[in-house]
Amino acid sequence: QKEVEQDPGPLSVPEGAIVSLNCTYSNSAFQYFMWYRQYSRKGPELLMYTYSSGNKEDGRFTAQVDKSSKYISLFIRDSQPSDSATYLCAMSWSGGSNYKLTFGKGTLLTVNP
């Protein structure tokens, strides 16, 4: 079992739809959960991060973490064509000198006008 599982899609939705992106993980030591957005042929950029369980909202984006189920989600409301990108979940644990992020494979999202 891989440490982080993410459905690669592709996912295609009409403009204005609510999008749900998900990752599951197996390592209960993960405490920090991130979502990166990567446009085609570009480097990833951090979209949101969440510590431990709970929700975090930023504009049209909501990140959810359920540590009991080892499941994280990213919701995009009122999706726009400019949201078309690959979305990567990433996780890490704090403390010591651990600087490693563990990434999911990414989900390719297309929002159609």
Added chain:
Amino acid sequence: DGGITQSPKYLFRKEGQNVTLSCEQNLNHDAMYWYRQDPGQGLRLIYYSQIVNDFQKGDIAEGYSVSREKKESFPLTVTSAQKNPTAFYLCASSTQGYPYNEQFFGPGTRLTVL
């Protein structure tokens, strides 16, 4: 403007040649990383460095080498020992002191072996 630069953007290599990918950052970050991205594979860590003159192997270090002589620079050499080097290579950096590891990425170098 602060950021991470990678060069070249596109690189073509003949089989048997070593090539070096450049990564420079002016964010004053201590830690730097190299990832490889293949279609359907996500990001895989090649090497990382937490401090000048020190670096550690990641998950797929075979066939690659790095150096960290300056805080700002972390070049990656793809050697002829790397059997399948065609991929998109991403450099990233992060700072100590944050409770979580937010990594900032460069624009990437696409390497193609002819």
